[in-house]
Amino acid sequence: MKEHGYFPKRYFMVVGTFLLALLLYIDRICISVAKDPISEALNLSDKQMGWILASFSLGYAFFQTPSGILADRFGPRRVLTMIVTLWSVFTALTGAAFNFISLLIVRFLFGAGEAGAFPGMSRAIFSWIPLKERGLVTGINFSGSRLGAAFALPAVAWMVNDFGWRITFFILGAVGVLWALAWYFLFRDTPEEHNGISKVEKEFIIASRQNKKATKTKEKIHFGTLLKSRNMWLAMGQYFASNFTFFFALTWLFPHIKSEYGLETVEAGFYSAIPLTFGAIGNWVSGWLIDRIFKNGNWNKSRILPASIGFGLAAIGLLGSIYMDSAVGAIVFLSIAIFGADMTLPPSWAFCVDIGQKHSGTVSGTMNMAGNIGAFITALLFPYLLAWTGSTTLFFIVGAALNIMAIFIWYNMKPSKHFSLY
Known part of the structure; x- marks a missing residue:
């Protein structure tokens, strides 16, 4: 939308972070698509x-908080340039893996490299995006990740079939390096540092931030304060449940649909892309709902209500998929589940920026660390429960129970209170 007769420069930053989220999930999900040829080779x-899928989550979880601290201290321009270059190198090195151990190590380091992406984005959002626009912008960014994953499923399936899995990873690594170069030369950490932004927009952004000064912070965050925060622990708990559901879509959905319903590779790719597309829509709907409720004057409700609706839909979708005996029926309910799980993302990340402010990178990284412990468990629990029970039913029941618990968690969270105060 135009503002004061021109297109606001802050939205170009949103385009950059949207493309980053798109790339992030293309690189992340391609190993799921290439599972069969990798396993065979x-x-x-x-x-x-x-274990290979879980090793990514472990590396991703361990380096969330350190990456967030770096983004807060040195700014998202340098930190995102560095981490995107790093993970792109390990994306390419995935194509050079020669056995189980080498692939395990590369995917762990790939996860560690990707860890700083969303904390870095959160720090950029705090500096560039007014509070009243925060929900929709967060939703747009996370929809990029879902669209990236949805696009990757059929596209990477085609690339793997035509070029082989090794060449596919090399190509994706090169694309990441190009994004990193563009970000470094075009982005600045704050509007105050950007020569291309108008005085009117600059003054509007500064006047609309929670904290009028949004420079890189050199104040050290005290982990004792962070770990004593009720808000922080509640954010971590609900995000564990959210990632447990969504990470299934990134790891085992494609092999599950392909095996369960006897689909060909590219056909399974198209089916598996549908829930991820609904995930993108869930992000848009939730982001819009957050800003709509916030503009009506209820800060806490603007975060709590969209998240609660999302977790309810996720539980319904997972349970409903158990009773489907066709790929179409299963995809319908799994689309509901992923739509719901993704509705929880904009309120979760907006919540972290709300309570973290200048420490948004650290706070969001800590929440995402807990979420990716959930992802780590998902990657392992699915194949082990399937081997133990001979069915996927128990896995989906566990996921639904976690989503229901998360609703109760949200009603104890206080978005308007800084993490040091609650």
Whole structure:
């Protein structure tokens, strides 16, 4: 939308972070699509692939908070340039893996590289985006990740079929380096540092921030204060449940649909892309709802209500999928589940920026660390429960129970209170 007769420069920043989220999930999900040829080439079992998928989540979780601290201290311009270059190198190195251990190590380091992406985005959003626009911008960014994953499923399936899985990873690594170069030369950490932004927009952004000064902070965050925060622990708990549901879509949905319903590779890719597309829509709907409720004067409700609706839909979708005996029926309910799970993302990340402010990178990184412990468990639990029970039913029941618990967690969260105060 135009503002004062021109297109606001802050929205170009949103385009950059949207493309980053798109790339992030293309690189992340491609190993799920390439599971069969990788397993065949390296002689890997499903349980070994489970550990490889989980190793990403472990690296991603461990480096969330350190990456957030770096983004707060040095700014998202340098930090995002560095981490995107790093993870792109390890994306390419995935194509050079020669056995189980080498792939396990590369995917762990790939996860560590990707860890700073969303904390870095959160710090950029705090500096550039007014409070009343925060929900929709967060939703747009996360929809990029879902659209990236949805696009990757059929596109990477085609690339793997035509070029082989090794060449596919090399190509994706090169694309990431190009994004990093563009970000470094075009982005600045704050509107105050950007020569291309108008005085009118600059004054509007500064006047609309929670904290009028949004420079890189050199204030050290005290982890004792962070870990004593009720808001922080509640954010971590609900995000564990959210990631447990969504990470299934990134790891085991494609192999599950392909195996369960006897689909061909590219056909399974198109089916598996549908829930991820609904996830993108869930982000848009939730982001819009957040800003709509906030403009009506209820800050806490603007975060709590969209998240609660999302977790309710996720539980319904997971349970409903159990009773489907066709790929179409299963995809319908899993689309509801992923739509709901993704509705929880904009309020979760907006909440972190709300309570974190100048420490938004650290706070969001800590929440995302807990979420990716949920993802780590998902990657392992699915193949192990399937081997133990011979069915996916128990996995989906566990996921639904976690989503229901998350609703109760949200009604105890206080978005308007800084993490040091609650």
